[in-house]
Amino acid sequence: xxxxxxxxxxxxxxxxxxxxxxxxxxxxxxxxxxxxxxxxxxxxxxxxxxxxxxxxxxxxxxxxxxxxxxxxxxxxxxxxxxxxxxxxxxxxxxxxxxxxxxxxxxxxxxxxxxxxxxxxxxxxxxxxxxxxxxxxxxxxxxxxxxxxxxxxxxxxxxxxxxxxxxxxxxxxxxxxxxxxxxxxxxxxxxxxxxxxxxxxxxxxxxxxxxxxxxxxxxxxxxxxxxxxxxxxxxxxxxxxxxxxxxxxxxxxxxxxx
Amino acid sequence: xxxxxxxxxxxxxxxxxxxxxxxxxxxxxxxxxxxxxxxxxxxxxxxxxxxxxxxxxxxxxxxxxxxxxxxxxxxxxxxxxxxxxxxxxxxxxxxxxxxxxxxxxxxxxxxxxxxxxxxxxxxxxxxxxxxxxxxxxxxxxxxxxxxxxxxxxxxxxxxxxxxxxxxxxxxxxxxxxxxxxxxxxxxxxxxxxxxxxxxxxxxxxxxxxxxxxxxxxxxxxxxxxxxxxxxxxxxxxxxxxxxxxxxxxxxxxxxxxxxxxxxxxxxxxxxxxxxxxxxxxxxxxxxxxxxxxxxxxxxxxxxxxxxxxxxxxxxxxxxxxxxxxxxxxxxxx
Amino acid sequence: xxxxxxxxxxxxxxxxxxxxxxxxxxxxxxxxxxxxxxxxxxxxxxxxxxxxxxxxxxxxxxxxxxxxxxxxxxxxxxxxxxxxxxxxxxxxxxxxxxxxxxxxxxxxxxxxxxxxxxxxxxxxxxxxxxxxxxxxxxxxxxxxxxxxxxxxxxxxxxxxxxxxxxxxxxxxxxxxxxxxxxxxxxxxxxxxxxxxxxxxxxxxxxxxxxxxxxxxxxxxxxxxxxxxxxxxxxxxxxxxxxxxxxxxxxxxxxxxxxxxxxxxxxxxxxxxxxxxxxxxxxxxxx
Numbered sequence: 001x002x003x004x005x006x007x008x009x010x011x012x013x014x015x016x017x018x019x020x021x022x023x024x025x026x027x028x029x030x031x032x033x034x035x036x037x038x039x040x041x042x043x044x045x046x047x048x049x050x051x052x053x054x055x056x057x058x059x060x061x062x063x064x065x066x067x068x069x070x071x072x073x074x075x076x077x078x079x080x081x082x083x084x085x086x087x088x089x090x091x092x093x094x095x096x097x098x099x100x101x102x103x104x105x106x107x108x109x110x111x112x113x114x115x116x117x118x119x120x121x122x123x124x125x126x127x128x129x130x131x132x133x134x135x136x137x138x139x140x141x142x143x144x145x146x147x148x149x150x151x152x153x154x155x156x157x158x159x160x161x162x163x164x165x166x167x168x169x170x171x172x173x174x175x176x177x178x179x180x181x182x183x184x185x186x187x188x189x190x191x192x193x194x195x196x197x198x199x200x201x202x203x204x205x206x207x208x209x210x211x212x213x214x215x216x217x218x219x220x221x222x223x224x225x226x227x228x229x230x231x232x233x234x235x236x237x238x239x240x241x242x243x244x245x246x247x248x249x250x251x252x253x254x255x256x257x
Numbered sequence: 258x259x260x261x262x263x264x265x266x267x268x269x270x271x272x273x274x275x276x277x278x279x280x281x282x283x284x285x286x287x288x289x290x291x292x293x294x295x296x297x298x299x300x301x302x303x304x305x306x307x308x309x310x311x312x313x314x315x316x317x318x319x320x321x322x323x324x325x326x327x328x329x330x331x332x333x334x335x336x337x338x339x340x341x342x343x344x345x346x347x348x349x350x351x352x353x354x355x356x357x358x359x360x361x362x363x364x365x366x367x368x369x370x371x372x373x374x375x376x377x378x379x380x381x382x383x384x385x386x387x388x389x390x391x392x393x394x395x396x397x398x399x400x401x402x403x404x405x406x407x408x409x410x411x412x413x414x415x416x417x418x419x420x421x422x423x424x425x426x427x428x429x430x431x432x433x434x435x436x437x438x439x440x441x442x443x444x445x446x447x448x449x450x451x452x453x454x455x456x457x458x459x460x461x462x463x464x465x466x467x468x469x470x471x472x473x474x475x476x477x478x479x480x481x482x483x484x485x486x487x488x489x490x491x492x493x494x495x496x497x498x499x500x501x502x503x504x505x506x507x508x509x510x511x512x513x514x515x516x517x518x519x520x521x522x523x524x525x526x527x528x529x530x531x532x533x534x535x536x537x538x539x540x541x542x543x544x545x546x547x548x549x550x551x552x553x554x555x556x557x558x559x560x561x562x563x564x565x566x567x568x569x570x571x572x573x574x575x576x577x578x579x580x581x582x583x584x585x586x587x588x589x590x
Numbered sequence: 591x592x593x594x595x596x597x598x599x600x601x602x603x604x605x606x607x608x609x610x611x612x613x614x615x616x617x618x619x620x621x622x623x624x625x626x627x628x629x630x631x632x633x634x635x636x637x638x639x640x641x642x643x644x645x646x647x648x649x650x651x652x653x654x655x656x657x658x659x660x661x662x663x664x665x666x667x668x669x670x671x672x673x674x675x676x677x678x679x680x681x682x683x684x685x686x687x688x689x690x691x692x693x694x695x696x697x698x699x700x701x702x703x704x705x706x707x708x709x710x711x712x713x714x715x716x717x718x719x720x721x722x723x724x725x726x727x728x729x730x731x732x733x734x735x736x737x738x739x740x741x742x743x744x745x746x747x748x749x750x751x752x753x754x755x756x757x758x759x760x761x762x763x764x765x766x767x768x769x770x771x772x773x774x775x776x777x778x779x780x781x782x783x784x785x786x787x788x789x790x791x792x793x794x795x796x797x798x799x800x801x802x803x804x805x806x807x808x809x810x811x812x813x814x815x816x817x818x819x820x821x822x823x824x825x826x827x828x829x830x831x832x833x834x835x836x837x838x839x840x841x842x843x844x845x846x847x848x849x850x851x852x853x854x855x856x857x858x859x860x861x862x863x864x865x866x867x868x869x870x871x872x873x874x875x876x
Contacts, residue, residue: 050462076464090455093448100445101452105464107445111473114444115437125445168463314684365864368627368683372816373864376857379813383854395850503809507691514688546699550692557688558678 001064003028003203004049004172009058009068011044011227018044020227021058026172031194031204033218035211035238037247041227042207043085046174049205050082051075062172077105081165082174085207087157091150095141095160098149099132102167132167139163139193155186162193173197175206179213191217215239223247276428286420290492293424295532296431297488302512302524304481307438309518310447311474312454313363314371316506317378318482323501324351325483326490327385327392330401335391340404344487351483352476359475363468378506386498397497404491417491427488434481439521441477450474511549515556517563526564597725599842605731607838608738609793613811614818614830615745616789622762622825623782626676629690631790631815632808633697638664638791639798639807640705643712653715657737657795661788668787672780694808701805709802716799730799737796742831745789749827758782762825790815814841817856820863823873832871 002025011019019041026032034042047053049060051072060068067075090098107128113121136145139159144152149160158178165173175194179187191213198204208214214221215235223231223238225247231238238244280289305318329347332338338346362373386395393399404426407415417426441447452460453467461467490496516527531549538545560567613635620628641660646653671693679685716730749755760768761778769775793811801807818837822829837856844852863870 052458071466072458072461073464073466076462082462084459088456088459090452090459092455093451097448101448101460101465102463104449109445109449111441111446114446115440117440117444121444164459164463314687361865362861365868368687369864369868371687372627372820373861375816376860379857380854380861383851383857387851511688511691514684543703544699546695550694550696550699553692553695554675554689557685557692558675 002026002061003063004205005059005061005064006045006049007059007061009045009048009060010056011041011048011053012056018227019048022224022227022229024222024229024232026203026205028171028203029198029201030219031198031206031217033214033221034205034207034224035209035214035221036224036230040225042224043176044227045224046082046176046207049075049174050080076168076170079169079171080174081168081170081172083158083161083165083176083178085176085180087154087161089149089157089160089164092148094146094148095136095152095163096129096132096145098160099135099163099167100128102164103128103132105168135163135166138166138196140189154181155183158182158186158190159193162197166197170202172203172205175204175208177208178206179208179210187213273432280421280424289420289424291536293420293427293492295529296427297485297492298509298512298532299525299528300431300434300481300485300488301509302516302528303435303438303521304478304485305509306513306518306521306524307442307481308475308478309513310442310454311450311471312457313366313471313475314510315374315475315478316371316503316510317374317376317381318478318509319501319503319505320378320381321351321355321479321482322486322489322505323381323385323498324354324486326486326496326501327398329487330398330490330496331391333402334398340402340491344404344484347487348480348483351486352480355476355479356472359472359479360468363471363475375503375506378501378503382498382501382503385501393496395498397495399495401490401494401496403494423491426491430484430488434484435521435525438477438481442521446470511553513563515553515563517565517567519562519565519569523563523565526568530564595846599846600839601725601727602731603839603842604835605727605735605738605838606797606841607835608735608742609796609834610814610818610838611742611831611834612738612745612789612796613793613815614822614834615742615827616786616793617815618819618822618825618827618830619758619782619789620786621819623758624672624676624779626679626686626783627690628783628786629687629812630671630693630697631786632810632812633694633701634664634668634787634790634808635794635811636701636803636805636808637667637697638794639803640701640794641791642795642798643710643803646712646715653712653799657792660795661792664791664794665784665788669780669784672783676783677776677779698805698808705805707805709804711802712799728800734796734800738793741789741792741796746827754778754781813856817859819870820860821870823870826870826872829870829872 004024004026006022006024009019009022009024010017022045024034034045036042044053048055048068051067051070051074055068058068059066062075062078062080065078067078067080090101093101108124112118133142133145136142139162141156141159141163144156149157152160158181162175162178178194179190182190187210194204194206194217206214206218218235221233221235221238222229223241223244230243230247231241233241279292283289283292301318301322305315308315308318325347328350329340329343332343332346333340358377362370365373385392388394403423404417406417415422417423442450449460449465449470452465453470457467486501489500512527512531513524514527515531516525517523531552534548534552535545538548556563562569613631616634617628617631620626620631638660641663642653642656645651645659646656649656651659675689675693676686679689713730716728716733718729720727720729720732749759757768757773757778758781760771760773761775761782765775790811794807814837818830818833820833821836822831822833837859840855840859841852844855867873
């Protein structure tokens, strides 16, 4: 049984069909890539999985239960976290504060405990602080814990986004173009981190344009264009797939090669 | 409490002691009344600020003060109940209306929510003005009895017939309200509200049910507005519809904007400063709205973060580091 | 209940409705071009009425000329405040609302001080009444209705048939795209704001011969125009037209049959529309 399954997933906006009868599955422990030219519909797929959009048709199944149409916070509760294409952080909070907020689902926060700062509340927060520091270390932000998120350099901001998603402790992590705007060094670090995250037992669905990353870490890859799946397979198979080459580089190039 | 906390709290404790001792030095009933009114306005501004921390601005806050005031007064005058029961019922009424309205309207965001609350405040005001019994219609209610005495067996009864007693009664309730809202704001709950205000889409993706928290903040804020309305009736002994208009609602927003929104000290500062200024402007009361307007514009355009932000920047400038890493310039106000 | 009791409010309602269209168009213009909810809009309406009053009495010009001059003056005042205040607020929501509130206080209080608190009138401008179909309507109201219709038509022509008007539409729909196409956003913003205020002033001037003129008359104009644009759909011109007429009729019938409680109606409309169809009649459903 796949951890995530998209069955005939379709999304239309008025007359425009952004995602068209998409069938995708992700098994537990895999790193699966979702690639395609700009505008192919990749972020719309993510938006349907994470609850931002309701699917027009089709199903999103997580652990064999339908999550399509649920609200994002309910989906997060089921063990699914994501990052966003554009940098999305709590800009005016520190790195630790960002991560601590990410622990919301296990913070057992209530108005009574918050108001009276009970002993149990204090001990929970102390424990969470320790865990937050661990996550900060893991993504390489140990020296920047007290920095405001908006003051971080771009690469650190992307790392913080991942840290927040990790704080949710998801079974499935959706990463939307995690290395955009990173230099080669940072990109390699991120690739390594993603592999380590899988090593910790999480499953990853990755949207990315950087082919080195996609080919380097994905077990399997789906290629979509104009909202439809045009290819799937291992990195090697995808590289040699005629339709894929055509989609990315055009008819003429594909014909010559 | 450890030493650092005690040191930080010291100025506020000192201020509290001064406030408690004021009636012993200032026996003029008129001035006591003025300060009492400032306390009530502080509660209104602080409770509006509390709602704003989730990113929603209400221009109908006076309407909820009206609910508390009218319902509690009606309980006493029309239904002969004790004022303490009236207090409880008035607060519950504000809470219920806020919960229902909040649930229906809080999915509307931004400017549209402001317009909704503006309309709501007006509707509440007009409705109370329409109903002659038990709300007194456009004339309102006069000669409300003072709050019932508190009788604790073995101790002399605490009466509320003097200005001083009202002063302390209002002070106690306002302090409770401020303490509650301050503590919540400083806790993880306040953290959650802040996350909702800053980036609601990220907040919901980490599992935060933003509608639920927004409604809760709205209800809490409106409860204290209702309480403030009730305290107002204790202070004046009457209710007139014109005490709860859009004009009042905009004043509370102005107190928050001028004072700053980074923490609860902001609305408190804004209220106190503007109210004291108002006292000095009494001889030229005609011009007061113009002066208010100019100050408002100056603060909004040139003093980001309001008076509070300005003070915090000053303190930082003197080398004393702010313990809150939160940059006040970028709070919602 | 006779035909007159039903017809009279109908005619009255249409007349004030068509004037409400003008105020509302001003408000919606400012909002869609500058993203500013001008809570001081009612004050420009009030200034328009006073401008016409004083220009015609001080300069001795006839009503129509005074109206034109008054509209221009109010428009210029709007431009002045846009440059002084709103342009510095960079269209951020809370600062612009606060500035609008401050401006509202300043304008209303200044008017109260300068013009006094006594309500004034210009009823002598158009005397005489007309009766048809058992409906009795003053010349003043007829004139107001006619001028309003002419103004709305002129506005329609301006927005849909002139280059500037189309540029404004473009900015209202998509600021960035319009900028990319070479539209000078800033100039258009100033123009839009000035035009919006001028429209409010125009409505005030149009209503001057009919209603009492006093410094607080702006509040009702604001809440009504707010209701109109919410009902019609913010940013929609046809919406403002339909909304204006509906609200005129609602107010007219409400006053006749409900009295004081009728003041509730615009606010109830605002809330119901925003809850059930945020985009209003002509806007997109959320």
